[in-house]
Amino acid sequence: MRLAKENFIGFSKYLKDTFLRHILWYFTLAALFFKCIILIGFNMNRTHLIFSFRTSLSTTFPNTIFFLSFIILFLSFAFLLSGKLRLMYLIVINLVFSFLFLVDLWYYRGFGTMPVLQIIKQTANLNNMSQGILSVMHLIDAVLLLDFPLILVYWIMNRNLCRGFVRNGLLFALTFIIPLGVITYIPLKTDLLEKNWVDPNFINTSYSPIGYHIYSIYSFWKDSKPVQLSKTESDYIRKWFKDKFENLPDNKYKGMFKGKNLIHIDIESMENFVIGRTVNGQEITPNLNRLLKNSLYFASTYEQVNQGNSSDADFMVNTSVYPLRQNSVFYAYPDNTYPGSTPRLLEKLGYNTLALHPDEGTFWNWMPNLTAIGFQQRIGAEAWDMDDTFFLGISDSSFFRQAEPYIARLKQPFYAFMPTQSSHSPFDIPEKYRYMKLDESMANMTLGLYFQSMYYADKCIGEMISYLERDGLLDNTVVVFCGDHSGITRYHPGEAAKVQPAQDWWLVGDKRQIPFIIYQKNISGEKFDINAAQVDILPTIAYIMGVDQKDYEYTAMGRNLLNTKKNFAVLVDGKYVGDASSEEQKEHDIQGLEIADTIVKSNYFKLHE
Numbered sequence: 001m002r003l004a005k006e007n008f009i010g011f012s013k014y015l016k017d018t019f020l021r022h023i024l025w026y027f028t029l030a031a032l033f034f035k036c037i038i039l040i041g042f043n044m045n046r047t048h049l050i051f052s053f054r055t056s057l058s059t060t061f062p063n064t065i066f067f068l069s070f071i072i073l074f075l076s077f078a079f080l081l082s083g084k085l086r087l088m089y090l091i092v093i094n095l096v097f098s099f100l101f102l103v104d105l106w107y108y109r110g111f112g113t114m115p116v117l118q119i120i121k122q123t124a125n126l127n128n129m130s131q132g133i134l135s136v137m138h139l140i141d142a143v144l145l146l147d148f149p150l151i152l153v154y155w156i157m158n159r160n161l162c163r164g165f166v167r168n169g170l171l172f173a174l175t176f177i178i179p180l181g182v183i184t185y186i187p188l189k190t191d192l193l194e195k196n197w198v199d200p201n202f203i204n205t206s207y208s209p210i211g212y213h214i215y216s217i218y219s220f221w222k223d224s225k226p227v228q229l230s231k232t233e234s235d236y237i238r239k240w241f242k243d244k245f246e247n248l249p250d251n252k253y254k255g256m257f258k259g260k261n262l263i264h265i266d267i268e269s270m271e272n273f274v275i276g277r278t279v280n281g282q283e284i285t286p287n288l289n290r291l292l293k294n295s296l297y298f299a300s301t302y303e304q305v306n307q308g309n310s311s312d313a314d315f316m317v318n319t320s321v322y323p324l325r326q327n328s329v330f331y332a333y334p335d336n337t338y339p340g341s342t343p344r345l346l347e348k349l350g351y352n353t354l355a356l357h358p359d360e361g362t363f364w365n366w367m368p369n370l371t372a373i374g375f376q377q378r379i380g381a382e383a384w385d386m387d388d389t390f391f392l393g394i395s396d397s398s399f400f401r402q403a404e405p406y407i408a409r410l411k412q413p414f415y416a417f418m419p420t421q422s423s424h425s426p427f428d429i430p431e432k433y434r435y436m437k438l439d440e441s442m443a444n445m446t447l448g449l450y451f452q453s454m455y456y457a458d459k460c461i462g463e464m465i466s467y468l469e470r471d472g473l474l475d476n477t478v479v480v481f482c483g484d485h486s487g488i489t490r491y492h493p494g495e496a497a498k499v500q501p502a503q504d505w506w507l508v509g510d511k512r513q514i515p516f517i518i519y520q521k522n523i524s525g526e527k528f529d530i531n532a533a534q535v536d537i538l539p540t541i542a543y544i545m546g547v548d549q550k551d552y553e554y555t556a557m558g559r560n561l562l563n564t565k566k567n568f569a570v571l572v573d574g575k576y577v578g579d580a581s582s583e584e585q586k587e588h589d590i591q592g593l594e595i596a597d598t599i600v601k602s603n604y605f606k607l608h609e
Contacts, residue, residue: 024151025078028090031147032071032097036060036208038143039101043204047494048109049138060205066186067208069179074210076175079168086165091151097210098144104209105144109136110425110491113307114200114212116327117220134426136491183211193218197325197597199573219326227602237604240595241554243588246564253296253562257520258546261412261477262346265464266313266419267457269427269487272299272513274454277505282436284454287462288481288517293525296544298561301516301532302569302577305485311364313484313534314419318342318373320538320556322596325572329600334368337606340555342538343415344374345547352376352414356403358384358394358421375417379406390430396422396460404467412476419484420460423453425491435459446495447506450488474521480541482534483514512571518544531578532561533569555605557592 040060041051060067074093078086107115186207187193192215203212229237274284276292283289305312308328315321315329319338323329329336338344343353355375360382361367370378381393388398399420407416422429427449434452442448461481468474488496489511496506516537535558542552543560559566568578570589580586598604 024087024090024154025075027147027151027154028094029068029071029075031094032210033067035098035101035144036067036071036210039105039209040205042105043108043201048105049140049494051140051143060208063206063208065182066206066211069182070208070210070214072175073179073183076172076179079172079175082165082167084165087155091148094147094151098148100213101144101209102141105141106136112490114204114209114216116200116307117213117216186211197594200326223327223332223601227598229598229602229604229607233598234604234608237595237598238554238608240588240591241557244557244559245553246559246566248563248565251563253544255544255546256523257478257544259413260520260545261473262351262415262480262541262545263407263468263477264317264342264415264417264480264482264541265461266310266317266417266482266484267461267515268310268420268423268484269425269450269490270423270454270457270483270515271486271489271511272301272483272515273505273509273511274451275299275515279442279451280437280439282455284436284451285458287458287465288515291465291479291481291519292517292527294519294521294523295525296518296523296562297525297527298516298530298532298540299513299527300529300569301482301514301534301536302510302571303483303485303512303514304534304570304572306572308364310419310484311366311369313482314366314370314417315373316534317482317537318370318417320535320552320558321599322535322557322570322593323572324597324600325593328364330365330369333600333603334365335372336600336603338373338555339605340538340552341373342541343376343417345542345551346413346415346545347374347376348551349545349547350413352411353416354379354406354410354414355417356399356406357381357419358396358399359392370417379403390422390433391428392421392424394421395433396420396457397463400460400464400467404464404471407468408471408473420457422460423457423487425487427453427487429453429456442499445499446488446492447499450492453487477520478544479519480537481515481517481519482537486512486514510577528561530561530564531567531569533558533571536561536569557596 037053037056037060038051041053041056042048044056044059045052075090078089081089104114107113192198198215200212200216203215207215276289277284303313304316304322306323306325308315308323308330311328311330312323315323319341321338324332343351347353353375354377355370357366357370357378357380359366359380361378361380367378367380384394384399384402386394388395403418407414410416427446429449429452433456436452436455438448438451442451465474465479468477468479496502514534516532518541535556537558539552539556539558539560540562542556543549543562566581568576568580568589570576570592572593574590574593576586576590580589
């Protein structure tokens with residue numbers, strides 16, 4: 001009896017010693033698991049500023065085994081190390097994943113999705129972006145680092161902790177092989193690795209943030225290989241375009257601006273809900289409101305940008321091709337051919353084409369892309385006198401003032417494309433440019449700053465119109481205005497509700513809509529409430545500029561909004577807005593997202609010029 005008792009005590013002591021010897025390993029496992037849940041909790045919240053731990057845990061609980069397996073797989077290598085090396089490994093692996101989760105969270109706040117490995121190519125975008133990066137960082141994010149003070153305290157209190165760390169091949173084998181078997185189950189039992197695209201948020205919640213990044217590495221490798229299309233696949237794409245045709249008789253809008261100059265201005269972060277609205281008796285966009293009297297105005301146009309953000313807008317309005325669902329077209333495929341692009345279509349009609357950009361050519365890699373898209377001339381920040389700058393660089397006012405002489409010197413007819421930048425998030429424009437008089441309850445709130453930014457952008461548009469009028473260009477020029485993507489809704493969800501008393505017009509409705517305005521001084525204004533999207537801009541403009549439909553019917557994924565019976569928009573997350581004549585038609589329209597991925601990755605148009 002006494003011997004049994006001594007054996008039990010000895011075994012208990014062994015278990016206790018073993019547990020204490022590996023307590024840091026268990027702690028790191030638990031910490032990383034809960035950080036995964038916290039990250040997903042942040043992402044599941046509408047504002048991404050509060051983490052709903054309970055909701056996140058209930059959502060991910062069925063997949064706990066996958067979450068733990070990915071973590072254990074990385075922690076298994078600690079058993080191959082002894083002494084301080086194991087301690088250092090556990091701390092470093094915890095730090096690495098903690099920092100990765102912070103980057104995930106900040107990226108999610110900015111773009112609404114998880115980052116991809118290809119963003120390592122986008123270091124040029126960090127120039128002048130400090131304010132934008134800081135705007136997505138919040139003190140609450142420190143919750144992902146709270147375990148490190150505890151580790152430090154524990155290590156100080158147990159200075160001899162490392163002496164108990166000895167190599168253990170058996171534990172390494174168990175903690176490596178078993179999780180690897182669980183992880184291998186995923187591709188064996190699903191077609192995950194065979195799909196052309198999987199929603200990053202689905203992988204994040206189903207297989208853990210760590211699992212997502214492993215999948216991202218696989219996707220990066222997969223996308224690095226050239227896509228070779230079979231004849232069957234090429235025929236399928238052509239059939240998709242053919243099935244999109246409506247074959248309607250032409251109407252009064254056909255060629256209504258044939259031979260006129262065209263200027264396209266993409267306005268940074270402008271959402272449609274500010275158009276025609278007033279705050280404290282002040283119009284937010286007085287110049288655009290005035291121009292609507294002589295414009296074709298599409299008031300229900302949806303953004304379709306994805307991870308390329310503004311560069312996706314530049315891409316879509318000039319090609320009518322959906323952006324990649326993962327990665328940025330401008331970074332991954334800068335040299336693709338687009339024979340049906342706006343500059344190439346107009347060049348066939350004798351137009352001179354020019355892209356004027358406020359940024360350096362490396363920013364979002366716009367210079368090689370707009371060259372490949374077909375602009376004969378490209379002028380960027382290298383040409384501007386930086387006499388008035390804030391946030392990202394040159395102010396809209398200075399940009400328009402310096403760009404206009406380049407336009408005036410162009411041989412007519414011409415097409416000039418100009419994106420703006422001053423109204424970018426975090427909307428913290430200098431005090432001297434905050435022209436609106438706002439109540440204290442709004443003045444320093446994000447919504448108030450957004451209104452100030454939109455007012456400033458609109459003021460600069462008014463200046464540009466004045467320049468064109470002064471130089472005698474306005475009578476013979478069409479000016480297109482579009483928001484490049486949503487602003488406060490995208491970067492600061494939930495902020496508008498903080499201003500009280502709140503107004504329905506800034507709270508209610510779908511805020512993913514952007515303005516799409518076609519202005520010509522000598523026409524009477526019309527408003528169209530048809531559901532539309534950014535890929536529809538090119539075919540609509542081509543129609544009014546007199547471009548033969550045969551030149552873009554097999555390249556434009558959008559439709560001509562001025563001659564259509566369809567009323568829908570497909571968002572990049574696959575959501576269908578509007579009406580479909582049948583389920584087959586709806587499925588066909590949504591299929592365009594996958595078709596676009598194939599078109600871009602295979603350089604389809606180059607193969608079929």
